[in-house]
Amino acid sequence: MPYVDGQQQYPQEPQYDQQYQQEQYQQHPQYQEYSNDQQHQYANDQQQYPNDQRHQYPQDPQQQYAQQAPQGYPQQETYDGGGQVWDTGMNQVQAQAPAHLQTHAGQDYAGVAQATGQYAGVAQATDQYADVAQAADPYAGADPYAQQPVGGYPGEAPDLYATPEAFPPPRPPGRRHLDIEEDAADEAEDSFLGGGGHGDGDDDGPDGRRPGRGGKPKKRSGMACLIAAVVIVGVVGGGGYYGYTYLKAKFGAAEDFAGSGIDExxxxxxxxxxxxxxxxxxxxxxxxxxxxxxxxxxxxxxxxxxxxxxxxxxxxxxxxxxxxxxxxxxxxxLHVLTIAEGMRNTTVYDAIDRKLEKPAGTTKDIALREAKNLGLPAWANNDPKIMDPLEGFLYPMRYDLTKDSTPESLLKQMVKNATDKYAELGVEGKAKELGLENPLQVITVASLVNAEGKNHDDFRKMSEVVYNRLKKTNDVTNRKIEFDSTYNYAKNQSEINFNLTEAKAFVNPYNTHNVKGLPPGPIGNPGLDALTATLSPDHGGWMFFVSVDGNKTTFTKTYDEHLKLVAEFQERQKQKNGG
The missing domain is CATH 3.30.1490.480 (Endolytic murein transglycosylase)
Structure with a gap:
């Protein structure tokens, strides 16, 4: 057939005239409704596709069949699933038409019925029908300049619906919605397991759209199923593991060793x-x-x-x-060294040797030899009679020991702590206010207070006793301190019961029973309570004190009251010693 303007002119059969079409549509209004819908749909399709593609598509299936079907064919009655007659108008046509035309006619109207259901409920109907038309077009891949075959007898035309892409047989109108649901379910399943619905062997159309639903069956990818299974197992297994770990950490027993440890x-x-x-x-x-x-x-x-x-x-x-x-x-x-308040330097030296596992006397030798290099303040060591220049400067507190600790490093740290504390309390500026000659005497008084008192209240009264006995107006003790602690320090002992006569006869700069005034230097390392009490005495006029029971210290202002307390103390000591 010749081509006009690039389009092939297909033969039209004259015996199928327009009158047959009108009679058939008047007898069957449901097809007329379908025809109107299809014409409207095709109008939209013609706007979406180029002219060269639109004119290649075959005409409306129903109109084409109307042109091909001979007039006067009897109608055929079809029964639905409920036994009711579904008049399709095809019984007479199938009865009178040749056998091959009856088969094709049933397929044609089956496609029309299916298209009616699908176009009514599926949003993709336009694209699918375009794909169906393209797939069913027998001239799509043919040579445009080759002669097309012509039917062997009048009225025969190429069968466009005998391909596998044709619509399936029709179903009654009451069950057409089931096709949509089944198709949607198939698409959802294919989308998940088959990589978005494009299974193996599916090819997109020339315009990027998928072919029709009646095309080649999709094959689900086994690898996609395997990957999905592995992902699910991984998620469930990982969640279970982390859940178990969380519950074990939250509610289970904490991990622990057994025993006292290894030899490390x-x-x-x-x-x-x-x-x-x-x-x-x-x-x-x-x-x-x-x-x-x-x-x-x-x-x-x-x-x-x-x-x-x-x-x-x-x-x-x-x-x-x-x-x-x-x-x-x-x-x-605990791997620490604790210096108690009032502790003497000799005790501190011995403690350092033991903690650092040094030979006895190691720390004392270093202290006496390196005293000037350990950080003492300038106002320290102003009396040549001082027995130990570091006495009163090894500040009492706890010192942590490390593997790098040495006697010298500990002594430097103690001296620094004492110097910093004395500067913080303003010892230098308050020495003159207290009637003392230098800051070292403030530390000396504090060491006496710490040695004789038992608590902070005792410390304040004790410092008052020291200051009153140092006064020039003191005619009771003639400015002698007469503290037993100074005698014990000079003797390097800590005795309560000793012969007072012997103590007064013992000549030593530190023995306040024998000499007037303060000793040359501190007799221990005073703590913070003793220091603050020394800087703020009681001012109660106390001159004497004695501890009758060894626990409570009683202070008096007169010597007579003091003698009574001394007699009571001596009596207690005789009873305690069994005499």
Missing amino acids: AVDVEIPKGAGLGQMGRILKEAGVVASAQAFVDAANANPKGKSIQPGIYPLKKKMSAAAAVEVMTDPTK
């Missing part, structure tokens, strides 16, 4: 202000305990667990939490 010592330093949780983390990092939570639990279970002090503890690796808590609640196990 480690020094662990607990800083000031550390809570049990921080202590546990420090011990875990040092390899002492298995978990911080186990240490916290053990400390809470121990009555002394919350009294653990900061400092350095000699521990072992892989200890049970309970064993670590037991060591850290024992003050003797």
